[in-house]
Amino acid sequence: MYMYIDERRAEQRLDSFMADVIIALAARTNAIVMVNAFTCNCSLTQSFQRMVELQKMKWGGNPPFWVFAMTCEMNCLYGNQDPDSEWRRIKSQCRAWRLREPKIYDTLHADDPDWADSRFLHDCDPNASLMIIGDGIHTKGGKWDNRPLILLRTQLQRFLASSLPSVALQTGWFELDQGIWRVQAKTPLLNIDLRQRKCVNSPGADRAHLTQAAKDDSDQLRADLLQRPAHD
Numbered sequence: 001m002y003m004y005i006d007e008r009r010a011e012q013r014l015d016s017f018m019a020d021v022i023i024a025l026a027a028r029t030n031a032i033v034m035v036n037a038f039t040c041n042c043s044l045t046q047s048f049q050r051m052v053e054l055q056k057m058k059w060g061g062n063p064p065f066w067v068f069a070m071t072c073e074m075n076c077l078y079g080n081q082d083p084d085s086e087w088r089r090i091k092s093q094c095r096a097w098r099l100r101e102p103k104i105y106d107t108l109h110a111d112d113p114d115w116a117d118s119r120f121l122h123d124c125d126p127n128a129s130l131m132i133i134g135d136g137i138h139t140k141g142g143k144w145d146n147r148p149l150i151l152l153r154t155q156l157q158r159f160l161a162s163s164l165p166s167v168a169l170q171t172g173w174f175e176l177d178q179g180i181w182r183v184q185a186k187t188p189l190l191n192i193d194l195r196q197r198k199c200v201n202s203p204g205a206d207r208a209h210l211t212q213a214a215k216d217d218s219d220q221l222r223a224d225l226l227q228r229p230a231h232d
Contacts, residue, residue, distance in 0.1 A: 010194035014043065014171070017192070019051040022169070026065040032160060034153075037071035037131065038122045044169055044192075045125070052127055066129040072136030072149040074104050075111065079120030086124040090133070100135055107137050111144060161187045195221065 026033055036042035039049055052063060071077075077087045091097045108115045124131060132152070138145035160166060168182045171192035182189050198217055205213075 006195075009196070011043075011047070013194055013196075014047045014192070015051055018044075018047045019055065022048070023051055023055065027059070027063065029065075029165075031065045032068055032164075033065055034068045034157065035125065035128070037069040037124060037128075037133075038073070038076065039125060040121045040123075044171055049125065049127055063127075067125070067127055068130045069125055069128045070132040070134075070149060070153050071124075072134035072146050073122065074135055074137075075108060075115065075118070075144070076120050076122035077124075078104070078108060079115070079118035080123055081119060082123070086126045090124055090131070097133070097135075103137060103142070104135055107135075107142050107144065110142060157182075157187070 025031065033048070035048060036045040039046045052067075056063060080087065082088075091101075112118075124133070132149075134149045136144050136146050136149065157166075167188045167190060168179075169190050169192060170179060171194060179189055179191070197214070
């Protein structure tokens with residue numbers, strides 16, 4: 001029960017931040033917003049999508065910004081058995097994808113003979129203005145290889161960051177190396193802490209004092225969580 005309440009409060013705070021700050025900024029600057037292709041994998045993308053849907057009508061159904069997503073995780077898409085899924089609609093309109101499908105099926109079977117029994121919720125974002133979908137199959141050996149698409153995405157982000165004001169957002173669990181290369185590429189990185197924290201009411205407190213206060217608060221939070229019943 002406690003964890004559910006904490007999760008709902010964190011989600012509400014994230015939605016408020018997304019609507020009042022990020023989407024407002026994106027609309028004002030006609031931004032290019034790069035998101036995770038699968039909303040089920042990213043709480044930021046989920047929140048962004050929810051808040052865009054709520055505000056879409058005030059833009060006449062056409063948000064004044066671009067939403068850009070990329071993926072090559074075919075095993076996740078094909079594991080979504082919903083006949084009305086967005087990825088199937090896209091595939092039906094993409095001749096190159098349909099021609100490549102026999103090779104995709106061969107790779108799926110080689111990787112996991114029971115792949116057809118998979119049940120995933122992964123799907124393409126219907127609100128994306130532009131989506132790049134790769135099959136993720138290595139040209140030699142017929143095995144999954146997502147490195148080319150990752151490299152393409154990285155270079156696109158570097159190019160955009162070199163010519164346009166940009167900011168990267170992360171929250172919850174994330175890969176540290178992703179944050180490091182964004183900082184190295186001189187892209188400002190904002191790590192969003194969704195937990196309610198105590199304010200440090202110490203006028204004139206220096207950075208060391210604020211950092212220690214944050215550490216103490218984190219230690220207390222961890223101790224409180226350990227005291228909660230396991231079923232909560």
